[in-house]
Amino acid sequence: MKLSLASAFPFFEAAASYVRRHPEELLRVARNAVGLRFGVPIVALRFLAASLGGKKAPQDVEIAAVPPGVRVSATLDLMGTTVRASAVVIVEKLKLDAQTLRLELRLREVLLKALDDRQETPIAALLKSGALDLSKPGNLAAYMPKRPPMLVEARDDRIVLDLMKHPKLARDVRLKRALHALAPLVTVSAIESGPEHLDVALRALPEGIGEVVAGFRRALS
Numbered sequence: 655m656k657l658s659l660a661s662a663f664p665f666f667e668a669a670a671s672y673v674r675r676h677p678e679e680l681l682r683v684a685r686n687a688v689g690l691r692f693g694v695p696i697v698a699l700r701f702l703a704a705s706l707g708g709k710k711a712p713q714d715v716e717i718a719a720v721p722p723g724v725r726v727s728a729t730l731d732l733m734g735t736t737v738r739a740s741a742v743v744i745v746e747k748l749k750l751d752a753q754t755l756r757l758e759l760r761l762r763e764v765l766l767k768a769l770d771d772r773q774e775t776p777i778a779a780l781l782k783s784g785a786l787d788l789s790k791p792g793n794l795a796a797y798m799p800k801r802p803p804m805l806v807e808a809r810d811d812r813i814v815l816d817l818m819k820h821p822k823l824a825r826d827v828r829l830k831r832a833l834h835a836l837a838p839l840v841t842v843s844a845i846e847s848g849p850e851h852l853d854v855a856l857r858a859l860p861e862g863i864g865e866v867v868a869g870f871r872r873a874l875s
Contacts, residue, residue: 689855690840690856690857691854691856692853692854693848693851693854694851694853694854695850695851696717696719696724696850696852697850699717699724699852700716710731713729713730714727714728715727715728716740719848719849719851720742721846721847721848721849722846722847723745723760723846723847724742724847724852725741725763726743727740732766733775733777733799734773735768735773735778735781736768736769736770737766737767737768737777738766738767738769739767741763741764741765742761742763743760744759744760744761745758745845746758746760750833750836750837751833753830755816755817755818755833756814756815756818757815757816759813759814759815760811760812760813761791761792761811761813762811764788766781766788767781768781768782792807792808792811795808795813796808802820803819803820803821804817804818804819840856840858841856841857842854842855842856842857843855843857
């Protein structure tokens with residue numbers, strides 16, 4: 655999806671309105687910056703999820719903090735079956751380098767419920783019978799008939815995604831150059847939720863100053 659200035663304006667307008675209602679956020683940003691951290695308000699994630707429309711996009715998305723993760727719930731189409739799905743998503747690791755944007759996730763408390771009892775599909779039958787082991791969603795994802803390229807590993811409750819394997823991102827030259835320049839400067843050391851924020855901790859110069867210089871040379875070449 656390509657965002658224009660017009661489509662992005664409601665997001666910035668909502669962000670400005672949120673800061674006006676919560677001026678303490680500016681102090682929090684300044685305090686976190688000293689410790690190389692930043693927090694994304696959970697309400698901002700809800701707004702972003704609501705703004706991502708489309709025929710195949712999940713509907714009625716809900717996001718709530720469940721420290722150290724977030725609970726995400728949505729209505730979606732699962733292989734021809736309309737289901738209400740929810741899970742607590744915990745980000746264990748984010749790896750950022752010149753070629754990789756890798757997320758290692760744990761999915762806990764996974765729930766799937768068919769919303770239409772009249773649907774007669776294999777997924778609906780499995781959900782009604784209780785035959786699906788939802789405690790190990792990674793094993794289910796590993797046997798998806800059309801496994802997306804960015805799903806690089808799935809086992810038990812662990813899911814590993816490499817966003818750079820998404821075809822559109824893989825062809826994005828500007829993004830690749832940005833990763834080349836950014837990766838030597840900073841890396842993400844932790845992502846955890848609090849009562850109202852998703853907090854991201856950063857670590858500067860993960861591979862030393864020499865790699866910073868080399869990264870800028872690669873980005874400019």
